[in-house]
Amino acid sequence: MDKLLLWMSVFTSLPSAFAETDLKWKVFVFPRESEIDHVKLTPHLEKPLQNFTLCFRTYSDLSRPHSLFSYSVKGRDNELLIYKERVGEYSLCIGHSKVTVHGREEHLSPTHLCTTWESSSGIAEFWVNGKPWVKKGLQRGYTVKTPPSIVLGQEQDAYGGGFQKAQSFVGEFTDLYMWDYVLTTQDIILAYRGSPVNANIIDWRALNYEINGYVVIRPRVWD
Numbered sequence: 001m002d003k004l005l006l007w008m009s010v011f012t013s014l015p016s017a018f019a020e021t022d023l024k025w026k027v028f029v030f031p032r033e034s035e036i037d038h039v040k041l042t043p044h045l046e047k048p049l050q051n052f053t054l055c056f057r058t059y060s061d062l063s064r065p066h067s068l069f070s071y072s073v074k075g076r077d078n079e080l081l082i083y084k085e086r087v088g089e090y091s092l093c094i095g096h097s098k099v100t101v102h103g104r105e106e107h108l109s110p111t112h113l114c115t116t117w118e119s120s121s122g123i124a125e126f127w128v129n130g131k132p133w134v135k136k137g138l139q140r141g142y143t144v145k146t147p148p149s150i151v152l153g154q155e156q157d158a159y160g161g162g163f164q165k166a167q168s169f170v171g172e173f174t175d176l177y178m179w180d181y182v183l184t185t186q187d188i189i190l191a192y193r194g195s196p197v198n199a200n201i202i203d204w205r206a207l208n209y210e211i212n213g214y215v216v217i218r219p220r221v222w223d
């Protein structure tokens, strides 16, 4: 390869490593069950977290338990984990403690989920398709550590690894946003309707991601 070609290939491979991509109206498709396929995200996050809101949409026909958002730090895999146990049942882990929430939802239809947590009260909220489920509390006074390894599609039992097929996500994933504060009800509804306020930790419209294995980006054809 001559020098110019070499430079061009270096240049064209850069965006996937560093660029922030606008994925509005795009989804990650996790098309098969595996213990390999996942997406790594690089958040804008320097300080430990006392409060947060995480919102995203999924469309999946899984009925077994699976990971939705896996945030681990060195020495602690379940520092922040959102897990779907079954239809109508989600759990949130913070610093290895766990709460489970139940509510009514339809199987086999797209789901918009927002999860909030506030350290000073320990209160965790789940909003499913714009509706609040019963509040629970965990890890009052705790601070979520940084820097994280954030993985979509798999559940981390170690920092950046330790995946199990039986916990993997299969389906479509989109519209992920994360804030370092608890959103107001109005702002959660805006996120549900597809017009989220600016997200300062993870922004689907300027996403820094790395695909590993069989994960494909496609237009979103459902709402």
Ligand SMILES: *[C@@H]1O[C@H](CO)[C@@H](O)[C@H](O)[C@H]1NC(C)=O
Residues within 6 Å of the ligand: 050, 051, 118, 119, 120, 180, 181
């Ligand atoms: C977290 O939220 C509480 C109020 O709920 C606020 O007092 C505190 O300053 C917030 N912490 C940070 C780091 O923003």
